[in-house]
Amino acid sequence: MLRRHLWMGFLSLGVGLVHAEHNASSKVSSTEPSATEVTRQAEQWQQQRLARLTAADGWLSLVGLDWLHQGDNRVGSAADNDIVLKVGPAHLGVISLAADGTAKIVLDENSGATIDGKTQHEARLIDDVQAGEKGKPTTVAFGTANFFVIERDGRKGLRIKDADAPTRKHFLGLDYYPIESSWRVVADWVPFDPPHKLEIGTVLGTIDKVDVPGKAVFQRDGHTFELLPYQEEPGGELFFVIADRTSGKETYGAARFLYAALPKDGKVVLDFNRAYNPPCAFTPYATCPLAPPENRLDIAVTAGEKKYRGSEH
Structure with missing residues (x-):
C-alpha cells in the first residue's frame, strides 16, 4: 500500500508522469516567473x-524494517531476540501483535527506553496508518535510535531509525x-x-x-x-x-x-x-x-x- 509514504516520506508514495515542456514558440504570460x-x-x-x-529523523536515518508476526515478538540487539536491532539495548522489550492488528509493547525494566517521550512500562502502539495524515505513530526511543509501527498491505512492521546511521553520517x-x-x-x-x-x-x-x-x-x-x-x-x-x-x-x-x-x-x-x-x-x-x-x-x-x-x- 502506498497511502502516505512514500514515500516520505513515501513512502511517503505517489503516481504521475509524462514529460514535456513548453513549446519553444509558445508565449509566456506576464504572470509567469522569469x-x-x-x-x-x-x-x-x-x-x-x-x-x-x-x-536526524530523515530518510537517511533508516537502519531497519522488520515485520512483526502474530503473537509475541521479542525485540533488542541481542541475537536471541525475534527482531534483532542494529542498535540499542540487548533486550528492549516484547511487542505483542493480536489477530485484529492491535499491537502493544511491554518494555524490559532495564531498557532505558521511552514511549512518546515518556517513561512508562507498556503502551499500545498506534501505527502510521491508524495515526492518519495529521497524527503521529507511537514512537519508542532509545539512545540515538527509535522505531514506530508501519502498516503495509495488511502487514505490520517496525521502521527503525538512528541519528547515527552510517547512511546519514557518510552521506555524499x-x-x-x-x-x-x-x-x-x-x-x-x-x-x-x-x-x-x-x-x-x-x-x-x-x-x-x-x-x-x-x-x-x-x-x-x-x-x-x-x-x-x-x-x-x-x-x-x-x-x-x-x-x-x-x-x-x-x-x-x-x-x-x-x-x-x-x-x-x-x-x-x-x-x-x-x-x-x-x-x-x-x-x-x-x-x-x-x-x-x-x-x-x-x-x-x-x-x-x-x-x-x-x-x-
Missing part, C-alpha cells in the same frame, strides 16, 4: 529538500541537472469524473489501486505527453511517480517523485527541476512505489535530481 525567479525558487527548494533528507550529497526554466512546464489539466483507477506497484512486490483525479497534458519536441497523478490525502497536492529515458542511467531506475500544486484555470505547473529520488534510492529499508507504465516517458527528462552516487542499487 528564468531568474525559476532558478531562485528551485535552488530554495533544493536546500529545503536537503535539510529534510539529512534531518545530492547531484542535480542544471536548473532550466524550460523544464517548468505549464500543462493543460483534464479532470476525470469519476476519477480513474491506476495500479501502482511497490518495491515490496505489492500492487495498490489509487484514484487519479485527472491528467496533465503537455507538449515537448513536437510530441504530446500525459501525466497521471494521485492525491495522498483529500485536497492535497498532485503526486506524480515518473520515469523517463534517463532512468537507470543518469537518474534512479525505479522512479522519481514530483509534486504539483492543484490545477488553476485549467492549468497545472510541473517543475521538473524539482523531480527527486524516492527514499529507496538511499536506503533498502523504505517501501517505495514504482513508476507505472502510464507514467514512463519516452523522452530524456534532463532536469531535477540525478542518481545518488552512494547508491548500490
Whole structure:
C-alpha cells in the first residue's frame, strides 16, 4: 500500500508522469516567473529538500524494517531476540501483535527506553496508518535510535531509525541537472469524473489501486505527453511517480517523485527541476512505489535530481 509514504516520506508514495515542456514558440504570460525567479525558487527548494533528507529523523536515518508476526515478538540487539536491532539495548522489550492488528509493547525494566517521550512500562502502539495524515505513530526511543509501527498491505512492521546511521553520517550529497526554466512546464489539466483507477506497484512486490483525479497534458519536441497523478490525502497536492529515458542511467531506475500544486484555470505547473529520488534510492529499508507504465516517458527528462552516487542499487 502506498497511502502516505512514500514515500516520505513515501513512502511517503505517489503516481504521475509524462514529460514535456513548453513549446519553444509558445508565449509566456506576464504572470509567469522569469528564468531568474525559476532558478531562485528551485535552488530554495533544493536546500529545503536537503535539510529534510539529512534531518536526524530523515530518510537517511533508516537502519531497519522488520515485520512483526502474530503473537509475541521479542525485540533488542541481542541475537536471541525475534527482531534483532542494529542498535540499542540487548533486550528492549516484547511487542505483542493480536489477530485484529492491535499491537502493544511491554518494555524490559532495564531498557532505558521511552514511549512518546515518556517513561512508562507498556503502551499500545498506534501505527502510521491508524495515526492518519495529521497524527503521529507511537514512537519508542532509545539512545540515538527509535522505531514506530508501519502498516503495509495488511502487514505490520517496525521502521527503525538512528541519528547515527552510517547512511546519514557518510552521506555524499545530492547531484542535480542544471536548473532550466524550460523544464517548468505549464500543462493543460483534464479532470476525470469519476476519477480513474491506476495500479501502482511497490518495491515490496505489492500492487495498490489509487484514484487519479485527472491528467496533465503537455507538449515537448513536437510530441504530446500525459501525466497521471494521485492525491495522498483529500485536497492535497498532485503526486506524480515518473520515469523517463534517463532512468537507470543518469537518474534512479525505479522512479522519481514530483509534486504539483492543484490545477488553476485549467492549468497545472510541473517543475521538473524539482523531480527527486524516492527514499529507496538511499536506503533498502523504505517501501517505495514504482513508476507505472502510464507514467514512463519516452523522452530524456534532463532536469531535477540525478542518481545518488552512494547508491548500490
